[in-house]
Amino acid sequence: MTDQAFPTAPRRSRNVPLSKIALRWGLYLILCVFALYYLMPLFVMLTTSLKSIEEIRSGSLVALPRDITFDAWATAWSGACTGIQCEGLRPYFWNSVLIAVPAVILSTGIGALNGYVVAQWRFRGANLFFSLMLFGCFIPFQVVLLPMARVLGLMGIAGTIPGLIFVHVIYGIGFTTLFFRNYYVSIPSELVKAAKVDGAGFFRILWSIFLPLSLPIIVVTVIWQFTQIWNDFLFGVSFSQAGTQPVTVALNNIVNSTTGIKEYNVDMAAAIIAALPTLLVYVVAGKYFIRGLTAGSVKG
Amino acid sequence: MAPILDIKNLYKSYGATEILKDINVAIEPGDFLVLVGPSGCGKSTLLNCIAGLEPISGGSIDIGGQDMTDVSPKDRNIAMVFQSYALYPTMTVAKNITFGMKVRGVDQATQAAKLAEVSAQLQIEPLLNRRPGQLSGGQRQRVAMGRALVRDPKLFLFDEPLSNLDAKLRVEMRTEIKKLHQNLGASMVYVTHDQIEAMTLATKIVVMKDGIIQQIGTPSEIYNHPENLFVADFMGSPAMNLIPARTQKKDGGTQIEIASATGKPLLLTDTTHRNLPDDVIIGLRPEDIAEAGYRSGQNVQTAHCMIDVVEPAGADTFVVSHLGGKEVTARLHAETTACAGQPLEFAFDLGKVSYFEPNTGERLN
């Protein structure tokens, strides 16, 4: 539009002063340096995991591997020792999946329901309710450890995977409610009114009108929750027992419990395996994540 | 017959602010009630209260003889068109229109038939597979109408349903609504800012200001007998001329004295005997002031006035002059020879005059 409004205005890209170009390139340079700095550890991890233990000991840390070998990955996946057992990460990886998937689905679902109620069905005390929910987001993990252990014990699910799912769902609800509430307040309340006149009830309106609008915020919530739950260590180590530990705890055990020579390549491979799902989620859905974070502020 | 909608002593406040104050309205089956009033006077709020979408703070609402005060919107048997359209953004136009029927479990065949009928009526057949985001404002408005028309409710509530249409479409839709009203005998409550819409559609007009009803009446009552200065000024375009004047009894009639720009007061004699205070405001519609010789009647008086502005408007020519410190508009025939800066002899039809008390604004005759 503006281009057409001022057809005689000089094109931006021409006649740009030299100092501006220098500034631009300087900026790129700095950004590249930072990018390299952040990519360096990943690079070292990746190359180290592909080296044999002899090569690690003889060569430099940043050198590329001479003979690429996937032995370390295989060991990390199914042979590395976590204490007395030597089954690798595999069983714990599945534990994490079994914890994260239901916990993400449940906490996202409950968050959507809560957000919908707080944003569109304003009841007496809705603001107080929401403030308390928000407060829940900022309670440090450590504070809830003991009460939570007691509750899990009373419920008879201490040390089990359902117990860990329960913990993560409870702790996640504050955040998921916040996300959905902020997304839903920007939806005009006339939509609910129109649907009410059309005869739809509470759940019908949520299902037919709000959820179809919610893809961006669902993606944001799922990424956030998945990352939180997958990467969690404290709850995992506190509320699990042998056989129900998540992958983060197992990774710690592999790295810390190796007797004799330290197998850096196996440690690195294990760390990458443990981090892979969250990386994958970002790669697949990161685009929607950015979009979802800025959505809601723009009226659809 | 029992009124289809009966509102008694309705109050509505948001927190400490009272929005609607002591509203009393009843409409008979088949009535077309038009709500008018300045922006922010509470028209949409009143519709929301009738629909049950906002809780009321006092009074009662009956629909079809049943007390609806605590009944949920879906059980009130109403259909509503919202000012902001409120179309469901993720559904196609067709789904938007049939959603209400789907929720109520109407069978597929009936849904399809109703959809076809309504979309033909509203000329939206080519749009049925689009989403609301892909429609223009006027198209959205018609879809919103469609969503209400597919239902067969006791009462229709329309909140400015035609405000975004172009002039031609608006006239067409107005006729459609009028037909709909006549054919279905449906009862309607209709909010509009458009004077012509109000006058042509209504069987009853309610004029509101600051949440208080100023007058309820037929279009002709509202137009010809406004109850107070607010209604007189609000209804009609161009507005009624409201001119400060002094009156005194004379020869069994009333002499009206209006200050004029020339210094010499303008004297008119209303032949009807009236009991009026000395100071009044007289109200005369522009069409009740004509060029001398074009209006006759026993209570028509002529007088010369200086013309300030001449505004030809096609069928009529509006002429503005200055009387009693106010601009006075007269609606003359199109071929008038009046020209600005020259005097013209006007015919004032005092059979149509309204008198108002200057302080309270209440009608005196």
Ligand SMILES: Nc1ncnc2c1ncn2[C@@H]1O[C@H](COP(=O)(O)OP(=O)(O)OP(=O)(O)O)[C@@H](O)[C@H]1O
């Ligand atoms: N949810 C609300 N909370 C507080 N005040 C409100 C609320 N909704 C409306 N109001 C106020 O109530 C008054 C009446 O609003 P309403 O929407 O009924 O006006 P309206 O007559 O429909 O105006 P318009 O012609 O502009 O649509 C306004 O002063 C408005 O600010």
Ligand SMILES: [Mg+2]
């Ligand atoms: Mg309104």
